[in-house]
Amino acid sequence: MTDIRPDPDALLDELKQEELAAQRGRLKIFFGACAGVGKTYAMLSAARVRQQEGCKVLVGVVETHGRKETEAQLQELEVLPPTQIAYKGRSLAEFDLDSALARQPQLILMDEFAHSNVPGSRHSKRWQDVEELLAAGIDVYTTLNVQHLESLNDVVGQITGIVVRETLPDHVFDQAEEVSLVDLPPDELLARLAAGKVYMAHQAERAVKNFFRKGNLLALRELALRRTADRVDAQMRAYRADQSIKPVWHARERLLICVGHGPGTEKLVRSGKRLAASLDADWIAVFVETPELQGLSESKRARIMKGLKLAQELGAETTVLGGSDLAATLLAYARSRNVSKLVVGKSAGSKLQRLWRRPLLEQLSLQANDVDVYVVAHELEDEQPQTRDGFNSLLFGEASRQQQRHGYLAALLACLLTTGLASLLTPYFEPSNVVMVYLLGVVLVAVRFGRGPGVLASLLAVATFDFFFVPPRMSFSVSDTQYLLTFAVMFAVALIISQLAARLRFEATIATYRERRTRALYDLGRELAGALTASQIIDIAVSRLQPLFNASIVLFTPNSNEELRAENDSHAQADPGVAQWVYDKQQPAGLGTQTLPANTMLYLPLKAPMRNRGVLAVLPEQLDQVFLPEQQRLLETCAAQIALALERVHYVEVAQDAIVAMESERLRNSVLAVISHDLRTPLTTLVGLSSILATGQVDAAKQADIAQSIQEESLRMNHLVTNLLDMAKLQSGVQLNREWQLLDDVVGSAVRACQRSLQQHQLQIELPSGLPVLEYDAVLIERVLVNLLENAAKYTPHGSHIALSARGEGATMRVCVQDDGPGLPPGQEQKLFDKFSRGNSESTTPGVGLGLAICRSIVEAHGGTIQAANLKPHGAAFSFTLPVRAMPALPGEEEIKP
Secondary structure, three states: OOOOOOOHHHHHHHHHHHHHHHHOOOEEEEEEOOOOOOHHHHHHHHHHHHHHOOOOEEEEEOOOOOOHHHHHHOOOOEEOOOEEEEEOOEEEEEOOHHHHHHHOOOEEEEOOOOOEOOOOOOOOEHHHHHHHHHHOOOEEEEEEEHHHEHHHHHHHHHHHOOOOOOOEOHHHHHOOOEEEEOOOOHHHHHHHHHOOOOOOHHHHHHHHHOOOOHHHHHHHHHHHHHHHHHHHHHHHHHHHHHOOOOOOOOOOOEEEEEOOOOOOHHHHHHHHHHHHHHHOOEEEEEEEEOHHHOOOOHHHHHHHHHHHHHHHHOOOEEEEEEOOOHHHHHHHHHHHOOOOEEEEEOOOOOHHHHHHOOOHHHHHHHHOOOOEEEEEOOOOOOOOOOOOOHHHHHHHOOOHHHHHHHHHHHHHHHHHHHHHHHHHHOOOOOHHHHHHHHHHHHHHHHHHHOHHHHHHHHHHHHHHHHHHHOOOOOOOOOOOOHHHHHHHHHHHHHHHHHHHHHHHHHHHHHHHHHHHHHHHHHHHHHHHHHOOOHHHHHHHHHHHHHHHHOEEEEEEEEOOOOOEEEOOOOOOOOOHHHHHHHHHHOOOEEOOOOOOOOOOOEEEEEEOOOOEEEEEEEEEOOOHHHHOHHHHHHHHHHHHHHHHHHHHHHHHHHHHHHHHHHHHHHHHHHHHHHHHHHHHHHHHHHHHHHHHHHHOOOOHHHHHHHHHHHHHHHHHHHHHHHHHHHHHHHHOOOOOOOEEEOHHHHHHHHHHHOOOOOOOOEEEEEOOOOOOOEEEOHHHHHHHHHHHHHHHHHOOOOOOEEEEEEEEEOOEEEEEEEEOOOOOOOOOOOHHHOOOOOOOOOOOOOOOOOHHHHHHHHHHHOOOOEEEEEOOOOOEEEEEEEEOOOOOOOOOOOOOOO
């Protein structure tokens, strides 16, 4: 009895999912083929029923399009007022997400699920608004037309000739708890359209000539019905798996074709395709790898691959299964996929084989009580001796034939060893107990070397036991006929044990191989997830794929002109022309494909969800390393992972560029806003004063005052422009004109330059005697002192005290400007030195916030530091340091030391 226990991790994950689902709201989509079928009307009717049941319903967005019946359904329902968003000089109404969350209704109605929000909204798409509502525990009713599904967008465009720009990701549709199909026959919909119940008269006439043609409506209706059926089918299969229901439910036809290695493989696939088309059903083509098939020849292996490839080209889903029992594996997979019909070829095999093993068709007929079995007749081939092929090399390593020869030698050696051991045990144990030693040897040989050596070990075990231990000894004659039963049972047990051990060995080897594939995919995915640039992705892909497939790898990526270039060096000569064709057509080409099959390399497109990201070229050293079904799937999965990683990095770069552009735009707007304000104020004053002078009605005394004011405003503008020019020079790289000089001279010139700004303040200068001679740029350090003094005068009230001092601190000299004003905003001391940063953004004091940034650039260019701090009880202090170095000795004079 098989003990099937549930996976604890799966149970835990299921409990977590149920807990999360209980906290989220439920989404119901009213789904239709096109506008006018009554989706909004059905949504409002269902909402009114919920409200009558005591549910708190809120209408978030409902588009009635002037339909009176729909407007009547809005009565007695609370409607959320829209918010107004400014866009391109207009005010547009949009859904107010924050108000909806604040009201916390139990159910909210959101019409037109695929709608794009006005730029400036929190989310770009309405379905993202719905996601936030669901996360808040609010149920949502919404409507959707089939042409808005992303996967069907191109199909609808081909049918109707109209490309729909607003689309919805399919995973959002699939995650809905309930989808209600609202359907209407095309003739009835056209009648509603003619009656003006869908659009206004002039709009209806134009719609009938374009989108609402009867052929379009029929096709859209079929798409909506099929998409709804696919969703229901997926839900049914999930329910069967959740409830552990094994019998097949024939709710929808689905075919499973078992591809074999016989000559009629292609006929079988084509017959299955025709049967699926006649039943309008999905179909799956599978190949089951069993222990009996592990020794297939190269030609038979190629036939299997050709059959699977043909099925894939004809539209089938293909897969490779592993199992020890062909019939059981097929039926288990069929039931898991809810397959209703199983198609197989006519079984081959000799009459002798049929005596001890039932044909596949007979096994399926006995076991498939809930699946219909179809048989396709084809020619049978004579069984030829099978030779091991590349698949065994892939599974068991190189030189598998040599390993088999070693296995037969090991069977002989094991027989000799067990015979020797049994001869030592014979004096102490009965012959029937000695048989167990031989069985142990058979098990060991079968486990290590497989079925053939195990069978040989079984035969040798019976023969040597008879020859050495059954009277008369040293003869194959048997004196007691009871030993014949012993021989038969011994041989049967040994043979069964060897078969089971060989099967276990094969299944363990297959599991190891698949674990190796899974590990390779895991390692590749993990490294690709940590890659930050496209070059890192390419290096990782090449380094991982080359040893995995024993092949040379070349990766092509496009430039801005959609022209491919090889991104890595390889001894393989990849053809850029073929790669460009693969990139443009998004189809594989080269070795083993229908396009340019004579080419030595296989070219695969790197398809990502949004677009093609490049081409992967593979030059295999051995064909079986790439073209086995399992290896092909592994290669395609690796290519998909590489494409996803390249797309992720691309959009990271796009996001970074967007952030830089946004910051540049914000900085530009800030500069323009500040400069325009600070230039407009003095310019306005200058224009006003000059207008007064132009009247000629001003006496001499007033003219002097006006002239002084004009001079002050002109100096203010000059100071602003000087700061901007200085900042531009410093950004391009400052060139210092260092000279050895005392600090006193530059302090005096700075004070004189600030004389007008300091008239209303009390300035105190503290420069102790004996200050060292410094090497600095006098013009730039003067600019630092001027900016610090003017800054102190600007932000302190009249009559405040300002102190300028300097003192030596070892290898540096510190210069400090202090005031007893209101001080600096807490926590902003270092931010003040950033460009266009001001301590109080609401201050009416003019300035663009460049003075302190200029000071920092100049001081740091001299190798010093600058900082700001608050004083107690009030006031601010700005200080900077300059390095003190030994002054070189003048010619003929001693060195002056500081």
